[in-house]
Amino acid sequence: MxxxxxxxxxxxxxxxxxxxxxxxxxxxxxxxxxxxxxxxxxxxxxxxxxxxxxxxxxxxxxxxxxxxxxxxxxxxxxxxxxxxxxxxxxxxxxxxxxxxxxxxxxxxxxxxxxxxxxxxxxxxxxxxxxxxxxxxxxxxxxxxxxxxxxxxxxxxxxxxxxxxxxxxxxxxxxxxxxxxxGRAPVSPTPPVQPATGTLSVGSVPAGAQVLVEGRLVGQTPLSLALRPGRVEVELRLSGHQSFRTSVQIRPGETTSLNANLVPVVQNGLLQVGSNPQGAQVLLNGRPVGYTPLNLSLAPGSYELELRLTGYQPFRTALRVGSGQTLPVNANLQPLRGSLEIYTNTEARIFLDGREAGQSRGGFLRLDELEPSTFQLVALAPGFRAEVREVRVEAGRTLQVRLNLNRIR
CATH class of the missing domain: 2.60.40.2550 (Immunoglobulin-like)
Known part of the structure; x- marks a missing residue:
């Protein structure tokens, strides 16, 4: 009971x-x-x-x-x-x-x-x-x-x-x-009071502050009893844009408000360095400066390229996040040269005293040579040795013709 x-x-x-x-x-x-x-x-x-x-x-x-x-x-x-x-x-x-x-x-x-x-x-x-x-x-x-x-x-x-x-x-x-x-001394008949309505507020992500008519009333998710009428509602969450709207509260009814809060977008920082320095920096194919270089970029995906005379280009794809600092350091590789050797007979080929190959059919190609000056020697049985000094340059192919003379 x-x-x-x-x-x-x-x-x-x-x-x-x-x-x-x-x-x-x-x-x-x-x-x-x-x-x-x-x-x-x-x-x-x-x-x-x-x-x-x-x-x-x-x-x-x-x-x-x-x-x-x-x-x-x-x-x-x-x-x-x-x-x-x-x-x-x-x-x-x-x-x-x-x-x-x-x-x-x-x-x-x-x-x-x-x-x-x-x-x-x-x-x-x-x-x-x-x-x-x-x-x-x-x-x-x-x-x-x-x-x-x-x-x-x-x-x-x-x-x-x-x-x-x-x-x-x-x-x-x-x-x-x-x-x-008992009785109301001021008025024999109490005035009819308006019924309340319910405001249900949610957000993604949750935990946003809820302000009704500028007054803090709690955090999402939240249900609140309010007098009927139109009210201004604001949601605030750190790292997100504020959400503002007005809703109509009706007596005896529940008004639902669900907001997808938008993150605040902040530029990221791209730090570009190279060894050696002074390389030209291209972002999505557009020149933007020389290393070392700091770039403030909107969040997103980019194609980065570094160019320096005498060195191989450096290329990479990257993604910059909101508020992120992204360092990129490139060790640039020197360009290589090539050497094409033509002989009037098959011969063993030496560069600076080291055997580099044999000119089969009278031809030998040597790639990935560091730019330098070499002593080129060709040896073949019954022929006199042919000695030549050659200079290989970065990014170029040098053609050399050697005529070996027979031993009499």
């Missing part, structure tokens, strides 16, 4: 019964801005536009949402000054909420307790305190009974200020919600 856990809910602000100007720090003053935010509301006023009216004996639900992971504590303060602890309570002690999570007390299904409004008539309030670290309420409240060991808004504010004082000022925040018990 469900049991009644708490009586009337109340808050901490002044006695005026007109719709109050709500401030997250109205109860516990914290002048330091923080990106941690908590929002608390009652089921008759999810948009927090005024003072909803609850009749004595009527059941009530309290909802809370945080934009970052936090421990949440909820108090009620009646118009008489009586203070009660709603969360944690003996039947529901899990007060840790994840970023963007909405939790309702008691839950709509499976709850083991109810919250009922009792007299006297007047304005009551609900206070939610969110903290990145758990708070010790031992000197204030008994969780097992839900009783708070003090009365009045001022005393509760002072006690909570002592509890949060050891924490960094950016690590806690509070919010309030108002409602009227």
């Amino acid at each position: 469900k049991q009644a856990l708490l009586t009337t809910l109340g808050l901490l602000a002044g006695a005026a019964l007109a719709a109050p100007e709500l401030s997250p720090q109205q109860i516990i003053i914290n002048p330091v801005p923080t990106d941690l935010q908590v929002r608390v509301w009652v089921n008759k006023d999810p948009a927090k536009t005024g003072n909803p009216v609850y009749q004595i004996g009527e059941r009530i639900q309290v909802s809370v949402q945080v934009n970052q992971d936090a421990h949440v504590y909820i108090f009620s303060v009646r118009s008489t000054g009586e203070v009660s602890l709603i969360l944690p309570n003996p039947l529901d002690q899990n007060n840790f909420l994840r970023a963007g999570e909405i939790r309702t007390y008691p839950p709509s299904s499976g709850a083991r307790y109810t919250l009922e409004v009792t007299g006297p008539e007047g304005q009551d309030r609900v206070l939610a305190v969110a903290s990145r670290q758990p708070l010790s309420l031992a000197q204030i409240a008994d969780i097992q009974s839900g009783r708070v060991n003090l009365r009045g808004a001022d005393n509760l504010a002072r006690a909570l200020s002592i509890v949060v004082s050891p924490l960094p000022e950016q690590d806690w925040v509070s919010d309030t919600a108002f409602f009227i018990v």
Whole structure:
């Protein structure tokens, strides 16, 4: 059987019964801005536009949402000054909420307790305190009974200020919600409040900051209850372009927004060197300078070529990534020369005293010779040796004709 856990809910602000100007720090003053935010509301006023009216004996639900992971504590303060602890309570002690999570007390299904409004008539309030670290309420409240060991808004504010004082000022925040018990003194008929809609936001990649109307509300993926109407939404993620759009929130409906975030493209740096230096650099066939050379390039694929007189060309394909520094160092190889030798008889051929081959059929070709001056000797049985000095040049072919004379 469900049991009644708490009586009337109340808050901490002044006695005026007109719709109050709500401030997250109205109860516990914290002048330091923080990106941690908590929002608390009652089921008759999810948009927090005024003072909803609850009749004595009527059941009530309290909802809370945080934009970052936090421990949440909820108090009620009646118009008489009586203070009660709603969360944690003996039947529901899990007060840790994840970023963007909405939790309702008691839950709509499976709850083991109810919250009922009792007299006297007047304005009551609900206070939610969110903290990145758990708070010790031992000197204030008994969780097992839900009783708070003090009365009045001022005393509760002072006690909570002592509890949060050891924490960094950016690590806690509070919010309030108002409602009227009995009848509304200002208006006999409470105004019809617009229903809320849900905004579901996702991104690829996930983890982007979500800003609604310029206010940080959490990170993707995120579900958020909002008042109906058009709102501006912005997603921010490091290394990606910001995404901005406007969406229409409709009462009772879920509006889904999924954004593919575009990475920020940064030029890469290509560092080109050669040994020896001074080689001409061509990129995709276009001359761009001489080594050593640094080039700022858009990400992509390129054909690189180095040219230097007397050396073989150097060619390679490469890919430059966004923001990447890519070094390329080329050891240029000298050009070689060739030697074509023609003899009037088959002969053994020597270059600088080393046998290089035989001129079969009166011809011998020697390739891949380093540019230099050589002593060329041709020997054949029955013929006098033929000696010639030849100079082989890089990238050229030298033709030499040798006429060997017979020995008489």
